[in-house]
Amino acid sequence: MAKERTLSIIKPDATRRNLTGKINARIEEAGLRIVAQKRLWLSRAQAEKFYEVHKERPFYNDLCNFMTSGPVVVQVLEGENAVAKYRDVMGATNPANAAQGTIRKDFAESIEANSVHGSDSPENAKIECAFFFSGIELVG
Ligand code: ADP
Ligand code: MG
Numbered sequence: 001m002a003k004e005r006t007l008s009i010i011k012p013d014a015t016r017r018n019l020t021g022k023i024n025a026r027i028e029e030a031g032l033r034i035v036a037q038k039r040l041w042l043s044r045a046q047a048e049k050f051y052e053v054h055k056e057r058p059f060y061n062d063l064c065n066f067m068t069s070g071p072v073v074v075q076v077l078e079g080e081n082a083v084a085k086y087r088d089v090m091g092a093t094n095p096a097n098a099a100q101g102t103i104r105k106d107f108a109e110s111i112e113a114n115s116v117h118g119s120d121s122p123e124n125a126k127i128e129c130a131f132f133f134s135g136i137e138l139v140g
Contacts, residue, residue: 004082005035005138006119007128012070013113015039020073023116026103027077030089035140036076036133042068050131059112066112074132078140083125086118 010023027034042050047067054060077086091102095114098105108114119125129138 003078003080004122004125005076005078005129006082006086006125007117007132008075008077008086009117010073010075011113011115011117012066012068012072013109014107014115015071015073017107019107019115023103023107026089027075027086030079030085032077032079032082032086032089034075035078036137037073038075038132039071039073040132041071044068050128062112076129076133076138083119083122087120090116090118 008027010020014020014023024034044064047064048055051060051063051067054063057063079085089103091098091104091108093104093114094111095104095108096111098108103116104114119128
């Protein structure tokens with residue numbers, strides 16, 4: 001199967017608790033390769049743009065507040081079936097519903113402060129990787 005890429009974000013609740021290394025270990029243990037990574041503090045405009053698909057949802061404003069409340073680590077993950085594989089490693093959006101051994105089950109604080117983002121389709125993964133990284137930053 002061809003290699004695929006997905007965008008991951010380690011969210012402010014996780015950077016605040018110094019969990020970047022633990023989350024990266026879960027990613028690498030799953031066979032995904034971190035091919036690009038940087039720590040950023042999103043502006044309000046950047047968070048609103050990134051989550052634009054959710055702008056009609058009742059949680060949009062709170063989500064943008066949360067995502068700008070501290071630094072995030074944005075990363076591109078590469079591997080076979082990377083999009084679906086990372087969704088499995090992350091677990092369900094609501095940690096109460098997340099399977100044992102997933103990042104969200106073990107680390108999330110709430111349905112909002114759920115420690116990680118992962119793209120939901122290969123098409124969105126391309127758009128989201130390009131939102132944060134230029135081609136020259138992706139060395140494979
Ligand atoms: P996922 O991150 O699992 O793809 P969504 O794309 O549906 O989930 O939502 C984006 C993010 O918005 C979630 O990761 C979470 O931080 C937040 N969120 C989703 N649903 C809710 C909710 N009902 N209440 C508060 N925040 C939510
Ligand atoms: Mg989503």
